[in-house]
Amino acid sequence: xxxxxxxxxxxxxxxxxxxxGASVVxxxxxxxxxxxxxxxxxxxxxxxxxxxxxxxxxLLGVAAFTIASIACGxxxxxxxxxxxxxxxxxxxxxxxxxxxxxxxxxxxxxxxxRAIGTWSGWTAITTxxxxxxxxxxxxHLSWRWAFLINVPLALAVFALSFWCVPESSSxxxxxxxxxxxxxxxLSLTGLVFAFVESSRLGWRNPFVLAGLLTGIxxxxxxQRIEAxxxxxxxxxxxxxxxxxxxxNLLTLFLYAAVGxxxxxxxxxxxxxxxxxxxxxxxxxxxxxxxxxxxxxxxGGLVARHGARLPLMIGPVIAAFxxxxxxxxxxxxxxxxxxxxxxxxxxxxxxxxxxPLTTVVMEAVDQDHVGTASGINNAVARxxxxxxVAVFGVVMVAGFSRELNHQLAGLRIPADVRAELQANxxxxxxxxxxxxxxxxxxxxxESSILVAFVFGxxxxxxxCAALALCSSLAAWxxxxxxxxxxxxxxxxxxxxxxxxxxxD
Numbered sequence: 120x121x122x123x124x125x126x127x128x129x130x131x132x133x134x135x136x137x138x139x140g141a142s143v144v145x146x147x148x149x150x151x152x153x154x155x156x157x158x159x160x161x162x163x164x165x166x167x168x169x170x171x172x173x174x175x176x177x178l179l180g181v182a183a184f185t186i187a188s189i190a191c192g193x194x195x196x197x198x199x200x201x202x203x204x205x206x207x208x209x210x211x212x213x214x215x216x217x218x219x220x221x222x223x224x225x226x227x228x229x230x231x232x233r234a235i236g237t238w239s240g241w242t243a244i245t246t247x248x249x250x251x252x253x254x255x256x257x258x259h260l261s262w263r264w265a266f267l268i269n270v271p272l273a274l275a276v277f278a279l280s281f282w283c284v285p286e287s288s289s290x291x292x293x294x295x296x297x298x299x300x301x302x303x304x305l306s307l308t309g310l311v312f313a314f315v316e317s318s319r320l321g322w323r324n325p326f327v328l329a330g331l332l333t334g335i336x337x338x339x340x341x342q343r344i345e346a347x348x349x350x351x352x353x354x355x356x357x358x359x360x361x362x363x364x365x366x367n368l369l370t371l372f373l374y375a376a377v378g379x380x381x382x383x384x385x386x387x388x389x390x391x392x393x394x395x396x397x398x399x400x401x402x403x404x405x406x407x408x409x410x411x412x413x414x415x416x417x418g419g420l421v422a423r424h425g426a427r428l429p430l431m432i433g434p435v436i437a438a439f440x441x442x443x444x445x446x447x448x449x450x451x452x453x454x455x456x457x458x459x460x461x462x463x464x465x466x467x468x469x470x471x472x473x474p475l476t477t478v479v480m481e482a483v484d485q486d487h488v489g490t491a492s493g494i495n496n497a498v499a500r501x502x503x504x505x506x507v508a509v510f511g512v513v514m515v516a517g518f519s520r521e522l523n524h525q526l527a528g529l530r531i532p533a534d535v536r537a538e539l540q541a542n543x544x545x546x547x548x549x550x551x552x553x554x555x556x557x558x559x560x561x562x563x564e565s566s567i568l569v570a571f572v573f574g575x576x577x578x579x580x581x582c583a584a585l586a587l588c589s590s591l592a593a594w595x596x597x598x599x600x601x602x603x604x605x606x607x608x609x610x611x612x613x614x615x616x617x618x619x620x621x622d
Contacts, residue, residue, distance in 0.1 A: 127253030156208030180213025254400030306337025365596020378503025409465030437467030517574035
């Protein structure tokens with residue numbers, strides 16, 4: 120349910136813009152509302168499962184996610200959809216960590232690795248089928264069915280959970296860091312609001328400035344809280360490990376690039392290149408399949424070369440893939456334009472993800488493995504969340520600049536130009552006024568497409584730069600192959616992980 124929704128919604132964005140007549144700022148909030156609550160509460164969701172019962176909290180997450188999915192499918196306005204997506208994120212914050220916690224509690228050590236591998240395989244399959252299934256539903260039925268499809272899945276989950284899954288909880292009843300969670304929600308909300316709304320309200324708007332100050336102040340207070348509580352949501356001592364801090368910095372850069380790219384890419388495919396929703400979903404399939412098929416191979420690279428080399432090379436390959444996405448203009452066949460870029464980006468991510476996960480898990484002692492994994496997961500989600508907010512502003516600015524340049528060369532009435540400029544935040548969903556003559560309307564439509572491609576290219580170059588920054592972070596912080604086997608902080612657990620990867 121969660122992994123299908125994570126890929127379906129991006130394909131649905133053009134349909135949402137068309138259905139509600141929404142600006143890109145509004146559809147940004149459709150993505151951001153979900154990511155905001157999920158990133159802020161995913162660590163709390165895992166802790167509550169340990170304290171109050173993993174199956175109980177898992178099913179609570181399923182129930183909340185399902186109710187929210189129904190609300191999404193029945194939403195009568197973009198604001199209702201945004202609110203429902205926020206509730207969906209809360210449900211996912213219990214659902215996603217709860218599923219892995221149940222597996223860890225239900226299998227002994229000899230079978231746990233295979234069980235988690237099965238979980239990973241099925242999440243990859245559902246992530247891969249999500250865009251294709253969602254695209255078909257959007258094209259042939261409605262975008263609403265991309266959310267309502269969760270209802271029968273939820274009924275099956277409830278039945279299987281009560282029938283097959285035993286309840287479990289942790290013997291250690293650690294207090295939940297509620298103040299830390301509140302500060303994360305406030306700080307992320309403030310930062311996301313400031314950057315998303317700045318393209319509509321301007322940076323001098325008091326609400327935008329208040330959001331920015333709330334975000335920065337909340338992060339400072341969060342650090343003070345985490346340093347002072349007995350059971351912090353994010354133990355700051357973990358970042359004393361250079362490998363752990365570097366892995367999270369790499370994650371921040373790389374997943375920021377992936378987050379903003381997969382926000383704008385479906386808009387380009389559907390609104391500019393003329394793909395159907397099904398075709399747009401299928402266009403990203405090679406990327407997901409490569410990650411699925413090569414994950415075991417890339418995990419073995421750690422055993423042969425250590426984690427540093429693949430974590431340096433993988434992001435560089437991904438950066439090359441991002442650059443290739445900047446070459447196509449408007450038109451051209453998929454196999455000549457986007458397919459090579461999709462394959463190279465998928466290869467770069469496949470080389471990076473498994474070694475990155477290994478570094479995160481082996482950079483800390485065994486008592487903090489679950490916490491380390493949760494922090495890295497939250498960093499990845501927060502990176503995508505903030506990237507859509509920050510670089511969405513850059514996309515709108517680039518589109519606006521090029522559109523104004525294009526319109527300056529057209530002979531159109533001043534009131535028409537003013538109307539187009541007032542609605543620039545709709546990006547490629549922007550349309551000429553209905554009463555304008557056909558020749559001028561055609562010229563305006565071409566200008567809109569050219570302006571979108573200009574902004575899209577800026578975003579792909581930013582993504583390439585972020586990927587290169589992640590490679591640099593790996594070079595400066597990731598242990599070498601020799602350190603991987605001899606450094607005390609990662610030695611014994613790293614060796615056992617390498618053996619497991621090889622097996």
